[in-house]
Amino acid sequence: MWELTALLLLVPSSGQAATLEKPILSLHPPWTTIFKGERVTLRCDGYHPLLLELRPISTLWYLGHLLLPSHKKSIEVQTPGVYRCQTRGAPVSDPIHLSVSNDWLILQVPYAAVFEGEPLVMRCRGWYDKVVYKLHYYHDGQPVRYFHSSANYTVPQARASDSGRYQCSGTMRIPVESAPMFSAKVAVTVQEARHAAAVRLLQVQSRRAPLRLGRRVHSPRARGRGAGIALVRGCYHHSQRPETQPLAAASGAGFSPGRGVHHRPGPTGRGFGAR
Numbered sequence: 701m702w703e704l705t706a707l708l709l710l711v712p713s714s715g716q717a718a719t720l721e722k723p724i725l726s727l728h729p730p731w732t733t734i735f736k737g738e739r740v741t742l743r744c745d746g747y748h749p750l751l752l753e754l755r756p757i758s759t760l761w762y763l764g765h766l767l768l769p770s771h772k773k774s775i776e777v778q779t780p781g782v783y784r785c786q787t788r789g790a791p792v793s794d795p796i797h798l799s800v801s802n803d804w805l806i807l808q809v810p811y812a813a814v815f816e817g818e819p820l821v822m823r824c825r826g827w828y829d830k831v832v833y834k835l836h837y838y839h840d841g842q843p844v845r846y847f848h849s850s851a852n853y854t855v856p857q858a859r860a861s862d863s864g865r866y867q868c869s870g871t872m873r874i875p876v877e878s879a880p881m882f883s884a885k886v887a888v889t890v891q892e893a894r895h896a897a898a899v900r901l902l903q904v905q906s907r908r909a910p911l912r913l914g915r916r917v918h919s920p921r922a923r924g925r926g927a928g929i930a931l932v933r934g935c936y937h938h939s940q941r942p943e944t945q946p947l948a949a950a951s952g953a954g955f956s957p958g959r960g961v962h963h964r965p966g967p968t969g970r971g972f973g974a975r
């Protein structure tokens with residue numbers, strides 16, 4: 701007879717813990733470059749089809765090699781570096797690279813992958829949202845769009861040929877109109893659409909693993925490999941205990957540590973007119 705503590709883990713009979721899906725790390729607003737002194741929000745969304753637990757699932761946050769003190773689902777950050785998150789029993793998320801600039805002008809591109817057929821949106825921002833005039837966007841050094849003043853550049857349906865290095869230039873009134881200033885170049889990669897379809901298919905298939913309480917079951921695809929379900933943290937009265945295996949926590953090794961941000965009174969900027 702089983703006495704359950706409400707925690708289920710899928711464990712193959714070989715003794716190796718099953719791998720759960722990576723949590724999804726997102727950035728709000730969705731731009732990977734910000735000005736010094738600004739803050740953005742990182743959110744970690746985990747998927748736990750095999751975990752049934754009464755208490756909240758805590759989140760681990762990594763900045764490079766460093767383990768951050770917060771265990772909340774979302775955090776506010778302003779330090780540049782490589783961020784990842786992890787929920788209990790799951791692998792570490794894919795990284796988000798956050799850049800912090802002290803230039804007069806920055807080109808902001810989305811953190812998420814852009815696939816063929818999807819819109820590609822970028823924006824050229826002046827220091828703390830000063831209006832940018834005579835705004836040019838460049839793709840691999842060639843001008844692709846001109847605006848009289850601040851506006852986003854949008855490719856309605858991106859193609860692989862839209863990949864490359866983008867840059868913007870413009871003038872600002874500080875207080876008189878400046879010479880043209882240029883942002884740093886930013887690399888953008890448009891991925892093939894079939895990659896997105898393959899990822900979605902794998903995600904759907906991974907959610908179809910059968911679950912039954914207190915019994916070993918086999919999905920048709922797992923038959924012959926001995927994959928089953930074991931109850932962990934369960935107390936029972938029987939002559940033999942089921943095989944269990946704790947999930948190994950992935951380490952943050954291999955990340956580059958970020959550096960703290962020190963606010964400056966104004967941007968150093970790039971040399972006017974230098975690209």
